[in-house]
Amino acid sequence: MLNFIQKTFLIALLGVLTLGYQAKAQKKEISQAEGYLRRGDYQNLSLFFNNSVELNFDGAKKSYSKKQAVFVMKDFFSRNKPRPEGFENYHSGKSAGLSYSIVRYDSYNGSYRVFMKIKNYQGKHYIDALDFTKE
Numbered sequence: 001m002l003n004f005i006q007k008t009f010l011i012a013l014l015g016v017l018t019l020g021y022q023a024k025a026q027k028k029e030i031s032q033a034e035g036y037l038r039r040g041d042y043q044n045l046s047l048f049f050n051n052s053v054e055l056n057f058d059g060a061k062k063s064y065s066k067k068q069a070v071f072v073m074k075d076f077f078s079r080n081k082p083r084p085e086g087f088e089n090y091h092s093g094k095s096a097g098l099s100y101s102i103v104r105y106d107s108y109n110g111s112y113r114v115f116m117k118i119k120n121y122q123g124k125h126y127i128d129a130l131d132f133t134k135e
Contacts, residue, residue, distance in 0.1 A: 030092060030101050030118060033127060037105060037114065038087040040077035046070045050126035057132050080107035111135040
């Protein structure tokens, strides 16, 4: 009987530790992706892209392959260079199996509210969508 209780406790403890580790890893990946967004670093940001990424610029929404999305983001950042002090994290969280982050990205051409949606695929976190809305 005691052996059963010990095994049950050990399994529950491992489950809690695993969930905690996954949440910490996911938060770290979101922070890294936000840092690349802040700097306009499309190359490193693209390391977090899913195989298919939905990009939305002021209502013009389109799905791109990962390779195409790199070029689209390169073009966006070349036309909207980031202001060094122009980045603010409004909110981040989790909902229905995905993580999200809402930030303000300031460029020399204006400010954008950016919604970043991150999904977990086979234990890794990938950007599934980026939505830029001019403020």
